[in-house]
Amino acid sequence: MTFLTVTxxxxxxxKVAALDDVTIDVPAGSRTAVVGSSGSGKTTLLxxxxxxxxxxxxxxxxxxxxxxxxxxxxxxxxxxxxxxxxHGALFPHLTVSDNIGFGLERNTxxxxxxxxxxxxxxxxxxxxxDRRPHQLxxxxxxxxxLARALARxxxxxxxxxxxxxxxxxxREGIRTSVAEVLRTQKITAILVTHDQAEALSFADQVAILxxxxxxxxxxxxxxxxxxxxPYTAAFLGDVIILDAQLNDGWAVCRLGRIETSSxxxxxxxxxxxxxxxxxxxxxxxxxxDTGFYGNITRTEFGGASCSIAISLTDPSHxxxxxxxxxxxxxxxxxxxxxxxxxxxxxxxAHVFE
Amino acid sequence: MSNAxxxxxxxxxxxxxxxxxxxxxxxxIQTGWETASALIFRPRVGELLINTAMLVAVTIxxxxxxxxxxxxxxxxxxxxxxxxxxxxxxxxxxxxxFVQSYAWVSxxxxxxxxxxxxxxxxxxxxxxxxxxxxxxxxRLDPAIEDAAASLGNDPWRVFFFAVLPQxxxxxxxxxxLIGLHLLAEYGLYVMIRFDTFxxxxxxxxxxxxxxxxxxxxxxxxxxxxxxxxxLEALLRGNERYARVxxxxxxxxxxxxxxxxxxxxxxxxxxxxxxxxxxxxVTLTRWLSLxxxxxxxxxxxxxxxxxxIIFAVAGALLTTTIxxxxxxxxxxxxGRFQRIMEACHYYVGSLPGVVVALALVTVTVxxxxxxxxxxxxxxxxxxxxxxxxxxxGLRTNIAQVPVELEQxxxxxxxxxxxxxxxxxxxxxxxxxxxxxxxxGLGITNxxxxxxxxxxxxxxxxxxxxxxLTSEIDYVGAAPYALxxxxxxxxxxxxxxxxxxxxxxR
Numbered sequence: 001m002t003f004l005t006v007t008x009x010x011x012x013x014x015k016v017a018a019l020d021d022v023t024i025d026v027p028a029g030s031r032t033a034v035v036g037s038s039g040s041g042k043t044t045l046l047x048x049x050x051x052x053x054x055x056x057x058x059x060x061x062x063x064x065x066x067x068x069x070x071x072x073x074x075x076x077x078x079x080x081x082x083x084x085x086x087h088g089a090l091f092p093h094l095t096v097s098d099n100i101g102f103g104l105e106r107n108t109x110x111x112x113x114x115x116x117x118x119x120x121x122x123x124x125x126x127x128x129x130d131r132r133p134h135q136l137x138x139x140x141x142x143x144x145x146l147a148r149a150l151a152r153x154x155x156x157x158x159x160x161x162x163x164x165x166x167x168x169x170x171r172e173g174i175r176t177s178v179a180e181v182l183r184t185q186k187i188t189a190i191l192v193t194h195d196q197a198e199a200l201s202f203a204d205q206v207a208i209l210x211x212x213x214x215x216x217x218x219x220x221x222x223x224x225x226x227x228x229x230p231y232t233a234a235f236l237g238d239v240i241i242l243d244a245q246l247n248d249g250w251a252v253c254r255l256g257r258i259e260t261s262s263x264x265x266x267x268x269x270x271x272x273x274x275x276x277x278x279x280x281x282x283x284x285x286x287x288x289d290t291g292f293y294g295n296i297t298r299t300e301f302g303g304a305s306c307s308i309a310i311s312l313t314d315p316s317h318x319x320x321x322x323x324x325x326x327x328x329x330x331x332x333x334x335x336x337x338x339x340x341x342x343x344x345x346x347x348x349a350h351v352f353e
Numbered sequence: 354m355s356n357a358x359x360x361x362x363x364x365x366x367x368x369x370x371x372x373x374x375x376x377x378x379x380x381x382i383q384t385g386w387e388t389a390s391a392l393i394f395r396p397r398v399g400e401l402l403i404n405t406a407m408l409v410a411v412t413i414x415x416x417x418x419x420x421x422x423x424x425x426x427x428x429x430x431x432x433x434x435x436x437x438x439x440x441x442x443x444x445x446x447x448x449x450x451f452v453q454s455y456a457w458v459s460x461x462x463x464x465x466x467x468x469x470x471x472x473x474x475x476x477x478x479x480x481x482x483x484x485x486x487x488x489x490x491x492r493l494d495p496a497i498e499d500a501a502a503s504l505g506n507d508p509w510r511v512f513f514f515a516v517l518p519q520x521x522x523x524x525x526x527x528x529x530l531i532g533l534h535l536l537a538e539y540g541l542y543v544m545i546r547f548d549t550f551x552x553x554x555x556x557x558x559x560x561x562x563x564x565x566x567x568x569x570x571x572x573x574x575x576x577x578x579x580x581x582x583x584l585e586a587l588l589r590g591n592e593r594y595a596r597v598x599x600x601x602x603x604x605x606x607x608x609x610x611x612x613x614x615x616x617x618x619x620x621x622x623x624x625x626x627x628x629x630x631x632x633x634v635t636l637t638r639w640l641s642l643x644x645x646x647x648x649x650x651x652x653x654x655x656x657x658x659x660x661i662i663f664a665v666a667g668a669l670l671t672t673t674i675x676x677x678x679x680x681x682x683x684x685x686x687g688r689f690q691r692i693m694e695a696c697h698y699y700v701g702s703l704p705g706v707v708v709a710l711a712l713v714t715v716t717v718x719x720x721x722x723x724x725x726x727x728x729x730x731x732x733x734x735x736x737x738x739x740x741x742x743x744x745g746l747r748t749n750i751a752q753v754p755v756e757l758e759q760x761x762x763x764x765x766x767x768x769x770x771x772x773x774x775x776x777x778x779x780x781x782x783x784x785x786x787x788x789x790x791x792g793l794g795i796t797n798x799x800x801x802x803x804x805x806x807x808x809x810x811x812x813x814x815x816x817x818x819x820l821t822s823e824i825d826y827v828g829a830a831p832y833a834l835x836x837x838x839x840x841x842x843x844x845x846x847x848x849x850x851x852x853x854x855x856x857r
Binding site for chain 2: 050051052075076077079080081082083085086087089090091092093102103145148149151152
């Protein structure tokens, strides 16, 4: 069931088109991530949904009620959409409990209890309620911002890069707990981020924006493995893109014959994720027609994952082939420079049509 | 989210602020070229023009030399007691210009003419240059001076070719401020018996009320003001003076004065003696001569009460009507907003006498019930101090992130509620300071108050003025003292602001 529908939204700032005919459906109770590099229009999209910007054309419909139809809009304060901004945007002159209670009417029954329950929900101890925002850590500030937005029981929650200002270690923990709160409260949410890993792990649905245009929408797995174009492919993770000859569901390329789900034949570009490529050490003079081999020319240690350059040997004439293949792999049992490896590709290759 | 009501409010204020210039143009058209040229092109106007031009042309260069010397001595040398001297260079701001001239005239009764005018003007106004120049000197990156020295320049050349050019903006801004004060000031020059446009206009107004002669002189005065504004814009140029590169600048090295310490000390001492010592000595003398008898508490009490009421009401009105423009210029800048902002700024550079003339004419001809009412007087104050209020409001609103306003709206507050509960609440401390600056400006306003105040009004400045007009220097002394005391907080605020601007 579609909860939020954005149809044909366009927004220009002078000559620059921030959003160009963007259409997206958000199912009830789902978590959608909008990703794109800076300047892709993702924040504009969020601000249009929140009601801080007015679209030039297009409609925004939330739960059956029209929020925006071209320049005719419902103002932000009548939309009951919660928002958590990048730095939390806590009111510096109010305490934690006053911040959380800001959206609750003064005469709300059991107001204090509600505030404490919200603090508990976002894992803040009651002792913090009289603190001021500047006495909190970045992660705690984001938890307060979340509780403040949840207090009004919004139909929809918007997150504008809420984790990007946090330390890497803190980010994952708070992301998981936010996702957990959204799941238990059954709240529909939209997250805007430039961090693809965050988008893929947080959302049920990922939308990719580039220069104001929506490139692709789909589940994280689908987008990761079946991107529509090389830009999306590269944006979501490391890729190996190869020229190949398609024939009967198989692609013939520098790494041999790889299965595809394409029915086309003829020349095409195919994509592999580096984790599909498995290297196994072999003795230095191994060369036969059954496998594909290469020599390690360079390794670069990078902690958990390392990058390896391999010069491939063409099986037909046994000479090194250029350019060399660069892949990221685990740093355990890193083959030494100069050693020879066998290359095996797991799973199917994705074909750009 | 629609800004329409805010834009409308700001547009109304902008239109009202165009009133004085609209008045000058309208009166010019109505008078007709024939009469206008007969009133403008006559020897008396030429004489006034020469007087005013001489005053500006002599006072400003002397003020620049004095202010830059003092600023350099207090900021960049090992002058002993630099902090005290720097405070003494700002303190003359606490002595209203007409109190300064009262002090000098009662010390040297024969003081008059251009020499007297220039002397008292320099002493009363040079802090307007000292403040920005010393702040700028403090902010300069010493690396530029090091670079100039390493390229083979001696200290004098370093100062003239590397330091002075960077003070250009501060000197231009301060000079403009002094120039506008010279054009607008009334009390100082009447007492020193030096005729300028402003004194002539008030004379005309008092003898012939609302004659075309006064209005035409007002028109010429407005042209002079615009001339100064244009000249400043021209001289200021558009070079870049901000520091190139990032990171915090090092503290500047203090120049060793050596044998020059004695003349440096004398310069500081003489300036402080003339600008602060003379008022202090004369005030003390008149106060002790008058003794307890000159403190007519009933009269002084009334005057003080009225002054405070006007100051508070005027500050409230001014701040309230500048909020829309300040908010727009921070949150929704654009070409139209800039034009409206320019309207807000230009009106503050007009002399009080022109604003008063315009309001007198408009109320008499269009809205007679408003003539000589407190409302009209407060409106005049609001127009005169519009820029002061706008600058303060704008900086303080700019410090409140727009995300907070939006967060409040997402939590169910209307835009107006969000601005009031969040933005204005957070900007409040800074806004209070700028309100205080407006209120204290009103305390010392004389010209517009004399021309517009309802009958029976007795502010401190008016009482002081009527007593000195009767050469009752003893009776005037308590009022002078009160005005100095009321101006002290403003001076402290300005001093603290310039220190902060310089990063200390």
